[in-house]
Amino acid sequence: MPLLTITDLQKAYVSPEGSQTHIIDIPHFEMEEGSQIALRGTSGVGKTTFLNLIAGILGADSGRIIIADEEMTALSESGRDRLRAIHIGYIFQTFNLFAGYTALENVMLGMMFGKGIDAGFAQHLLERVGLGDRMGYRPSQLSVGQQQRVAVARAVANRPHLVLADEPTGNLDRHHANEAIALIREICAENNAGLLTVSHDEEILGQFEEATDFAQVNRA
Amino acid sequence: MKKRISLLFIVRRSLRQHALSTLITTLSIALGTGLVMAVIGIKSQSVAAFTGGRIGFDAVLGARGSPLQLVLNTVFHLETSPGNIPWAMYQTMKDDPRVELAVPYALGDNFHGFRIVGTTGTLFTKFEYRDGVRFQAQGGGRFFDPTRQEAVLGNYAARKLGLRLGDNFTPYHGLVFDESMRHDEQYTVVGVLEPTNSPSDRVIWIPIEGIYRMEGHVLRGDGEDYVAQPGQEIPDEHKEVSAVMLKFRNPQIGFIMDATINKQGKVATLAWPIGAVMARLFDKIGWMNQILALVSYLVIVVAGGSILASIYNSINERRREFAILRSLGARRKTVFAVIVLEAASIAALGVIMGFIVYGAIFTAASAIVRAQTGIVLDLLKLHPVFVIAPVCVILLGTIAGVVPAVKAYRTDVATNLTPIS
Ligand SMILES: Nc1ncnc2c1ncn2[C@@H]1O[C@H](COP(=O)(O)OP(=O)(O)O)[C@@H](O)[C@H]1O
């Protein structure tokens, strides 16, 4: 059984002029359990929109998204919220950590709406990403690379089946970016989570066995 | 359960992050709640104290005039005396079998603002200021000898004046202290009473003869001026009293006397029942209390508005936070709940601090009431307002949270996850 199956997915935005702009038109897309896929695409082609649809943050206009046997596209908004809380971890280009919370609290917040808070696991994850001695630090007290690692730990905190990474290294320098991708891949593998990464950065994409052009997936 | 605790955790953190506005809104809620509880609590206790128990007498007989003035003057030892009545009226009352207790008061002097009341020993031997409780002299003290220049002091008066057993003092003429009005007579403190938490605590008691014989006092019991001569007995017809304090054998006697003295008679006034006379006073000044209550309700409403405004204004800067929460799987209604809980928490914190405000206002007010009247209000006396006000304020705070919560509820996730670039 595939981890993620997408069929005939469509999404259009209403442009400021009032016309419909089709951003997503994906006849078929599939991910196996535990697999790691990289999608290549320049800015504005709809990568973020695609990930938001999978995460259920955006509702699709039509088509089906099935994650771990549950159909995201058939659910109401709060149903999608629940599915996201249980099945999906999200790593953002800007990390999106909570400024007012410590590293440990940020990771625990990642568990809060899913299967429940497990402080021991949160600590374990921070140790795993090399922040065992920074758990009580707030994002502003951490380097950009460290913030990114907190975001990575948070993304797997709810033991998701699928981790979505949207330009996950966008704010890091080359060296740290490569390290970060390696870490993300390892940690997803360790936690049996599939990984779907989208990026415009060839170097990042080069770290994966293969990278697919988003344009091949998306006809829009 | 776990989720509730987590929500409270988020709420607590966000309150701390907005510490200043949390503090200000909390304080304003505290002020409003404290004010309401104080205004209502103090009013209810004062009304109870001034119209109900701790009086011990049923009625006051005095000169023709305002019953309120009579009661204020004799029971609460405030206000001026409306004048005197002849000793014979006291005698009649004393001998009336329907009257259980008649105690004469003669006023006109003070010591540093504390009133000197001339009376008989009956006050100490028969009068019960509370059911079954009589005046009690503190250790070593006794009641005065009616033939000597001796004084028994109310507890508060003794404490404030710094007078102890064996101390001497000289009365001053008039009910208001005036340095130049000093009498020559010396009085010796022979007793200090145990506290009664009643107006009597502020009184200096001396034998009624003492008032008559105080130099410069003119008696007009029979209409003609008479000045007591040392060593000579004062004929009863010259004596006069400011008031006769009465306790009846049963309430019907009050009705009858009210009819004979107030309606048919022309010389005297019977203030009866004392509680009702005072209740009429409170009715008359009720508007003042209503204004105070209204002001404190307004403070609460404004405080509720400030909860609404401060949280509402913070929503914009927190949209990204809500979006992240949603991206982690929080539902819209969870975000809504966080904001409502935040408002309710501010109200709840304010209510808790409101009890401190209440305590402060009450303590200050009761100190004034005590100094002015001797009546002691009880800070911890329970009143329904201590439940009603907090519940209403927390409810109001929660409702105030709904407006910003709706705004937070509407936050769009996708657009707020990526910073505008
Ligand atoms: N809320 C929106 N309303 C209208 N257009 C949008 C909205 N969000 C994104 N778009 C448009 O959709 C396109 C794809 O955006 P996005 O998915 O963010 O692309 P990418 O992540 O590949 O850079 C862009 O042209 C963008 O202008």
Ligand SMILES: [Mg+2]
């Ligand atoms: Mg993007």
